[in-house]
Structures are given as structure tokens and as C-alpha cells.
Amino acid sequence: MAIDTEIVQEILYRYHRxxxxxxxxxxxxxxxxxxxxxLPISQRDVESSIQLYHKYSVKGxxxxxxxxxxxxxxxxxxxxxxxxxxFGEVITEVERIDPKEIT
Numbered sequence: 001m002a003i004d005t006e007i008v009q010e011i012l013y014r015y016h017r018x019x020x021x022x023x024x025x026x027x028x029x030x031x032x033x034x035x036x037x038x039l040p041i042s043q044r045d046v047e048s049s050i051q052l053y054h055k056y057s058v059k060g061x062x063x064x065x066x067x068x069x070x071x072x073x074x075x076x077x078x079x080x081x082x083x084x085x086x087f088g089e090v091i092t093e094v095e096r097i098d099p100k101e102i103t
Contacts, residue, residue, distance in 0.1 A: 002037040004045075004071040006064065045071045059090050069093065 008028050015024030032038075048070035053063050065086070072080065073093060080087050081097045088096030 001034065002039055002075065002077060003031070004039045004068060005041055006067055006071075007031070008038075010064065039071055039075055041067060041071060042074070045074050048074055056091065059086075061086060061090060065091070 008031065011028050011031065012024045015021065015027065045067065049063065049067040052066040052069055053061070056066060057063075065084075068080075069091060072078070078093075079095045079097055081099055081102065083099055085096065087094055
């Protein structure tokens with residue numbers, strides 16, 4: 001299992017905006033207890049993300065998704081666990097695994 005650094009940032013940011021700072025910290029630590037490989041965001045990932053955003057922005061894909069996608073592709077990761085059906089349908093470079101299907 002792998003995540004990029006932006007996943008943790010998104011968790012902290014979202015819960016911070018909701019005023020749930022303690023929950024943000026707990027969830028972030030819980031995620032790290034799963035021992036994922038934490039991928040950094042490299043310059044190559046940022047450059048790839050810009051290209052992917054140019055391709056997908058017209059289809060409604062936000063830049064956060066393209067940074068995740070770029071990091072995945074640059075690290076040879078082709079499957080993503082995501083509730084967002086745009087992965088696998090609109091974004092065709094990866095295969096989406098619905099979290100409901102994981103036991």
C-alpha cells in the first residue's frame with residue numbers, strides 16, 4: 001500500500017476547515033499506523049501533474065487528483081482505492097477499486 005504526502009495534507013486540511021483538529025490528528029496517525037509507503041511529491045510529479053491537469057481539467061478533474069495520479073504513474077502504481085468513480089471512468093490510466101469491495 002502506498003500514499004503520497006498530499007493525502008495526509010488533505011486529511012489535516014479538511015478536518016481543520018471543519019474545526020475538527022483533534023480528529024484530524026487522530027485520523028492522520030491512524031493512517032500512518034497502517035504502514036503505507038509514503039511517496040514524496042517530486043518535481044517530475046509536479047510537471048506530470050500539470051500535463052495531466054491540462055488533459056483532464058476540461059473533464060472536471062481537479063488538480064489534487066492530477067497530483068495523485070502523476071505520483072502514482074511515476075511510481076508504477078496502476079490501481080487506486082477510491083470512492084470517486086472518475087478514477088477508472090474519466091481517468092483511464094488507472095484502475096479504480098471501490099472501497100466497498102475491500103474486505
